[in-house]
Amino acid sequence: MMNYSSGPLHRPEPDPPAVRAQDLTVVRGSRAVLRNLGFTVPRGQITGLLGPSGCGKSTLMRSIVGTQAKVTGTLDVLGRPAGHPSLRARIGYVTQAPSVYDDLTVRQNLEYFAAILHPGRAAAGLRRESVTRAIADVDLTSHADALAGNLSGGQRSRVSLAVALLGTPELLVLDEPTVGLDPVLRRDLWQLFHDIAAERGTTLLVSSHVMDEAERCHRLLLMRAGELLADDTPDALRDRTGADTVEAAFLHLVDAAIAAGRTEETTS
Numbered sequence: 128m129m130n131y132s133s134g135p136l137h138r139p140e141p142d143p144p145a146v147r148a149q150d151l152t153v154v155r156g157s158r159a160v161l162r163n164l165g166f167t168v169p170r171g172q173i174t175g176l177l178g179p180s181g182c183g184k185s186t187l188m189r190s191i192v193g194t195q196a197k198v199t200g201t202l203d204v205l206g207r208p209a210g211h212p213s214l215r216a217r218i219g220y221v222t223q224a225p226s227v228y229d230d231l232t233v234r235q236n237l238e239y240f241a242a243i244l245h246p247g248r249a250a251a252g253l254r255r256e257s258v259t260r261a262i263a264d265v266d267l268t269s270h271a272d273a274l275a276g277n278l279s280g281g282q283r284s285r286v287s288l289a290v291a292l293l294g295t296p297e298l299l300v301l302d303e304p305t306v307g308l309d310p311v312l313r314r315d316l317w318q319l320f321h322d323i324a325a326e327r328g329t330t331l332l333v334s335s336h337v338m339d340e341a342e343r344c345h346r347l348l349l350m351r352a353g354e355l356l357a358d359d360t361p362d363a364l365r366d367r368t369g370a371d372t373v374e375a376a377f378l379h380l381v382d383a384a385i386a387a388g389r390t391e392e393t394t395s
């Protein structure tokens with residue numbers, strides 16, 4: 128008997144990219160703070176979103192997780208329009224300010240959010256397991272019973288990250304997760320990001336304004352003043368610009384953009 132569910136005409140559709148943006152524009156106040164961005168974020172990799180303070184990184188992240196108003200153009204996330212209710216459980220988002228309850232311990236914070244994700248008595252075992260795993264993931268097991276309010280800034284950001292890891296999201300959006308961390312913690316956190324991508328196939332979109340962190344990403348989106356300067360791998364960026372570091376490549380691209388702007392101005 129023929130099996131009509133397999134064969135060359137019935138190949139499964141490839142997964143859509145984690146993020147696909149086309150002509151993406153965002154207005155805040157009376158100003159377009161993101162202008163006509165077009166890019167894709169592949170799945171299962173770490174994409175770094177880099178650029179100077181105020182260039183629009185947080186606005187782009189907020190658009191992707193569906194919390195930003197006045198977004199126009201196309202913005203698809205995991206194959207759905209950004210902000211679609213079905214995406215809520217599939218995305219983890221960590222904002223710049225740690226969102227934890229200071230009067231609860233680390234474990235209680237995690238238990239609180241786990242109860243929202245996996246409610247009901249039947250899920251008690253799953254909740255316990257996911258809380259313990261998330262605390263271990265961010266290396267806070269020895270602080271599990273400390274009040275969040277008594278932790279350092281870096282430790283509190285790691286509690287926020289643990290909350291985002293609770294639901295094993297397909298896409299993890301992290302807004303400047305390493306700000307204020309010492310070099311050892313920064314290195315450990317980047318190792319954790321790589322483990323999460325490699326072992327779970329999670330896509331990570333990580334913003335930073337520290338250019339040396341760019342070297343740790345599989346791909347980069349380089350931004351400046353609301354525009355995308357490059358969407359490439361660190362190696363390709365260095366090759367293309369003849370620079371030794373991503374930072375030098377970024378500066379080269381900024382100079383080229385300024386020169387192109389001047390040319391347009393003088394020829395128009």
Ligand SMILES: Nc1ncnc2c1ncn2[C@@H]1O[C@H](COP(=O)(O)OP(=O)(O)OP(=O)(O)O)[C@@H](O)[C@H]1O
Binds near residue numbers: 156157180182183
């Ligand atoms: N509520 C607002 N109304 C008008 N403009 C705003 C508003 N919030 C932010 N902006 C502007 O939007 C631009 C992008 O801000 P955004 O926070 O996305 O930048 P960022 O790259 O994440 O910066 P940082 O690294 O400092 O967090 C900035 O120029 C900022 O001044």
